[in-house]
Amino acid sequence: MKGSKHALNWTTLLIAIPVGFAASLVTLAFRGIIELINHLLFGSSSEITEAMHVWPWILWPLLVGAGGLLAGFFLRYAVNIEQQQTLKTDYLEVINARLDAVPTKTSLFRALSSIASIGSGASIGKEGPMVQLSALCGSMIGKFLPASLNLKNSDVVAMAAAAGLSSVYHAPLASAIFVAEIAFGISALQRLIPLIISSAVAVMTMWTLGFRSALYPLADVNFHMDASSLFMTVIIGLCAGLAGWLLITLIARSKKLFSRVSSLPLRLGAGGFAVGLLAIVSTDILGNGYEVIVKVMAGDYLLPGLLLLLVLKTLATSLSVGSNAVGGLFTPSLLIGALLGVVLATCGLALHLPLGNSLLYAAIGMAAVLAAVSQAPLMAILMVLEMTLNSSLLFPLMIAAVLASMVVYRLQSASTYPVVSNHFNRSEAKYDFDNMRVAELIIPGAALKPQESVGQALAVSSLKRERYVYVINDEGAFLGVVSIHEISRKVLAQEITLDSPVQQVMDDNFPCVYQNQSMREGWEAFALVTLERLPVLNNPHERRFLGALTKTSLIQKAQEFL
Structure with a gap:
């Protein structure tokens, strides 16, 4: 049998x-x-x-x-x-x-x-x-x-x-x-x-x-x-x-x-x-x-x-x-x-x-x-x-x-x-996980203004050990991200210099999560990408940058009931 x-x-x-x-x-x-x-x-x-x-x-x-x-x-x-x-x-x-x-x-x-x-x-x-x-x-x-x-x-x-x-x-x-x-x-x-x-x-x-x-x-x-x-x-x-x-x-x-x-x-x-x-x-x-x-x-x-x-x-x-x-x-x-x-x-x-x-x-x-x-x-x-x-x-x-x-x-x-x-x-x-909000796991994230240089982005990335540096305007609204790998590629190809503004290499279509979303929604957001962290915004209208949510923090919370 x-x-x-x-x-x-x-x-x-x-x-x-x-x-x-x-x-x-x-x-x-x-x-x-x-x-x-x-x-x-x-x-x-x-x-x-x-x-x-x-x-x-x-x-x-x-x-x-x-x-x-x-x-x-x-x-x-x-x-x-x-x-x-x-x-x-x-x-x-x-x-x-x-x-x-x-x-x-x-x-x-x-x-x-x-x-x-x-x-x-x-x-x-x-x-x-x-x-x-x-x-x-x-x-x-x-x-x-x-x-x-x-x-x-x-x-x-x-x-x-x-x-x-x-x-x-x-x-x-x-x-x-x-x-x-x-x-x-x-x-x-x-x-x-x-x-x-x-x-x-x-x-x-x-x-x-x-x-x-x-x-x-x-x-x-x-x-x-x-x-x-x-x-x-x-x-x-x-x-x-x-x-x-x-x-x-x-x-x-x-x-x-x-x-x-x-x-x-x-x-x-x-x-x-x-x-x-x-x-x-x-x-x-x-x-x-x-x-x-x-x-x-x-x-x-x-x-x-x-x-x-x-x-x-x-x-x-x-x-x-x-x-x-x-x-x-x-x-x-x-x-x-x-x-x-x-x-x-x-x-x-x-x-x-x-x-x-x-x-x-x-x-x-x-x-x-x-x-x-x-x-x-x-x-x-x-x-x-x-x-x-x-x-x-x-x-x-x-x-x-x-x-x-x-x-x-x-x-x-x-x-x-x-x-x-x-x-x-x-x-x-499990109950806590199902009822928690993304806001409870926010950590600080490095952010620059659009006019700041890619050299500064490289320095921030080296200090924070992050692949992406977030870009915000003067009101704190999220504009997008710059990829350190993309900056390095373009600098080596002499398409930009270290003094070029980050807005020249900014990706304005980057995935994000919102502070009032559930942990499960945060989990689903990570399931669609291969990223370690995602930017957290206050709401879809104001899009004010609050920090980042890491995949590791989600896994650690889920580990408590798995």
């Missing part, structure tokens, strides 16, 4: 099927390893929040800290390799930079670091290493594809990453959107189609193997949109934006604090110990928070417990991520959002607002905080819809997620994913 230079072709779609199948098996294998560690440490298959009770509470900080210490050793080894070989391990960076492959050794050691952190109860999600390993699997598959298919390894990595994420959350469309939004900047719909195929195949594989139910039990409850529920949705969206901004800020400060500890093992050990101390108050902060979300949706917590858990989980996640524990932020963000949504809805009910079932607002909070933290609102909306299988939540999820992401964006908070910041920067640079 002949390859195509386009991202969307039949070959790409067919390759997406085995990639999705393989990615789902990789996530199952990772999950099995975590369960095995739970059996070895706690003799139980229960979640970490329950299993930790096997040990006396006095040992909890030591257990989580020891896991962090071990995780630090693995992570330090991976970081050393990355620094020595200048590698980019993260699958999003590989996709965005269109690199040849996901590094195998560093990915595996980062996965081992994550297993140590997750297995001992660090407050991080499992999805990060699962998707990284899925991406690694896709990269290895991509290496065996024949070059004639003309399919980049980074495209196969993107398929595998989307498939791995959908295997974790059973949300194929949201997973495909996430990879497209974060890594591609959703720049081309064609690149999204293979991700959907791969993600769907991964979920079908999970269903075939018995993992079929919705992750969160809200499918049978309907959300009724009215003035009160709309008001609460808006409040949740705004508060979730602030909560997401706070979490990102706390993580940044936590990283700065832990960076004082140069040893990675000690750094992760200290982070684990701190989380273990918080676990003395409540073990529900341990792990990624999946089972706690189920409890929240079941109404197992009263308002004081919800508030306490909201604060503790935010702190625990900030400590775990800040200490460089390898893992994801998805499920911790979902738990923080669920807690926030139910807290605000419970307060609304206490104020006698007719909100109906307050537990439904857990899902709205989940989408909103996830959108704020990831800055991928479309992904957050679709993911919560697919995880709850409740279509009545569509509109409140859209409102809350967009509001939350907008709050974080307006607060100029650094994104959880650096790639997102790059996309935002490029988008803003």
Whole structure:
């Protein structure tokens, strides 16, 4: 089958099927390893929040800290390799930079670091290493594809990453959107189609193997949109934006604090110990928070417990991520959002607002905080819809997620994913370029009066290193240009002397641009000529000379978004 230079072709779609199948098996294998560690440490298959009770509470900080210490050793080894070989391990960076492959050794050691952190109860999600390993699997598959298919390894990595994420959350469309939004900047719909195929195949594989139910039990409850529920949705969206901004800020400060500890093992050990101390108050902060979300949706917590858990989980996640524990932020963000949504809805009910079932607002909070933290609102909306299988939540999820992401964006908070910041920067640079005027890039240009000599033109040209010298009248109106090459030719041919006035060799039909023209019009003007700079005039009627616009300055502005 002949390859195509386009991202969307039949070959790409067919390759997406085995990639999705393989990615789902990789996530199952990772999950099995975590369960095995739970059996070895706690003799139980229960979640970490329950299993930790096997040990006396006095040992909890030591257990989580020891896991962090071990995780630090693995992570330090991976970081050393990355620094020595200048590698980019993260699958999003590989996709965005269109690199040849996901590094195998560093990915595996980062996965081992994550297993140590997750297995001992660090407050991080499992999805990060699962998707990284899925991406690694896709990269290895991509290496065996024949070059004639003309399919980049980074495209196969993107398929595998989307498939791995959908295997974790059973949300194929949201997973495909996430990879497209974060890594591609959703720049081309064609690149999204293979991700959907791969993600769907991964979920079908999970269903075939018995993992079929919705992750969160809200499918049978309907959300009724009215003035009160709309008001609460808006409040949740705004508060979730602030909560997401706070979490990102706390993580940044936590990283700065832990960076004082140069040893990675000690750094992760200290982070684990701190989380273990918080676990003395409540073990529900341990792990990624999946089972706690189920409890929240079941109404197992009263308002004081919800508030306490909201604060503790935010702190625990900030400590775990800040200490460089390898893992994801998805499920911790979902738990923080669920807690926030139910807290605000419970307060609304206490104020006698007719909100109906307050537990439904857990899902709205989940989408909103996830959108704020990831800055991928479309992904957050679709993911919560697919995880709850409740279509009545569509509109409140859209409102809350967009509001939350907008709050974080307006607060100029650094994104959880650096790639997102790059996309935002490029988008803003493109917007600036499209809205800038030529006047903003004007530089001074050498100009002479018509009666001045060609000798003076040569002197100005030599001083300014310009091929053309502009000619203006006494009022500053642009008359034309003199070419230094033309002057030299005519002087050598003895057609003029160095004392001849420049008006004898002036070109009065020279292209120009105007100060109020857009950057795009300036670009189009340069596309018609082979000149490095063009004169800038105030308007077509007065034609007053203002300076020059250079091709280099245009290219430098365009480079910011290309």
